[in-house]
């Protein structure tokens with residue numbers, strides 16, 4: 001029997017408890033320590049999970065608990081410093097979305113993880129969900145024809161954040177899904193928005209991303225909407241998919257709907273679009289908690305030296321888009337073009353699943369370690 005991976009979670013506010021619950025339930029994991037500066041939260045977890053230790057000091061968790069891996073679920077402003085400390089302490093590191101507060105910080109973390117030969121994974125949970133996986137399968141199989149555009153709406157009343165705007169809070173989910181489906185970085189973006197409630201922090205934003213081959217995506221994010229909406233439409237040349245994440249069942253509906261132009265016409269009077277309204281099809285989806293699959297994937301990547309589907313590089317590309325959205329907001333919605341890697345570069349899952357490159361510090365790269373070597377390394381930490 002392989003030794004369980006010893007894990008600590010920092011940040012147990014709204015989202016952290018879901019990570020603790022899922023990791024704790026996995027036999028491959030020893031959920032060892034929870035860290036939060038809020039003593040009341042720690043007391044609460046002590047009653048829920050008496051076997052899990054608690055502490056208020058992050059360096060204490062990093063250096064004193066003999067962990068193999070650290071999960072960071074604190075507000076975004078802490079992600080970079082906490083992840084850097086974790087990687088420098090030799091821990092495989094999972095960071096909640098968005099990865100960090102700037103692209104430069106993300107790049108530094110990616111390089112550090114590669115140098116240390118450690119797994120760096122980002123919590124883009126939707127890529128582990130059955131509906132998104134099914135949509136990817138359908139689009140890749142060409143069932144909807146040529147993908148023309150994606151339109152995402154993520155709206156509700158609150159939860160207002162103090163340090164990030166609504167695009168940084170809600171749009172990471174949509175951007176990660178769009179990146180996954182499009183398999184390339186955008187060419188440019190525009191972002192409009194307004195700060196109605198907290199000065200300087202936009203609570204309503206609309207992003208428009210352009211991609212190669214006349215493809216595009218819009219992302220509407222709001223903390224100021226009376227109805228909770230979680231909807232993404234994928235429009236193809238032959239069919240269209242509507243994904244409603246709030247639907248209890250039938251989260252995905254495929255519409256056999258399209259518009260066809262008649263091949264020849266001489267006068268405008270002869271010109272008629274042919275609207276095709278066909279069947280609506282609801283595919284079967286396996287019911288499984290995406291977060292469980294995500295947590296399992298992190299452990300598998302550590303065990304087998306794999307690069308996660310939602311790697312640090314993916315997380316960095318996503319933050320690059322968020323950063324561009326902020327730049328566009330500051331310029332009243334001006335277009336921001338991506339250069340270099342961010343311009344139409346492929347970012348597909350095939351790349352993401354590749355083995356991590358060997359590190360350059362004389363350390364064996366994680367993928368080169370045998371199971372025994374992993375156990376020895378874990379024991380020596």
Ligand SMILES: NC(=O)c1ccc[n+]([C@@H]2O[C@H](COP(=O)([O-])OP(=O)(O)OC[C@H]3O[C@@H](n4cnc5c(N)ncnc54)[C@H](O)[C@@H]3O)[C@@H](O)[C@H]2O)c1
Pocket residue numbers: 010011012013014015016035036037038041056058072073074075076078096097098123124125169
């Ligand atoms: N993947 C998802 O679907 C999803 C959903 C919600 C939130 N999130 C992400 O999870 C992260 C946390 O969000 P949240 O809504 O849970 O925030 P939150 O404010 O509810 O919780 C953060 C917790 O971190 C603790 N904390 C703050 N500074 C600390 C420090 N220095 N040391 C130890 N603990 C500290 C706070 O006391 C608090 O309990 C964010 O990055 C957010 O974007 C992801």
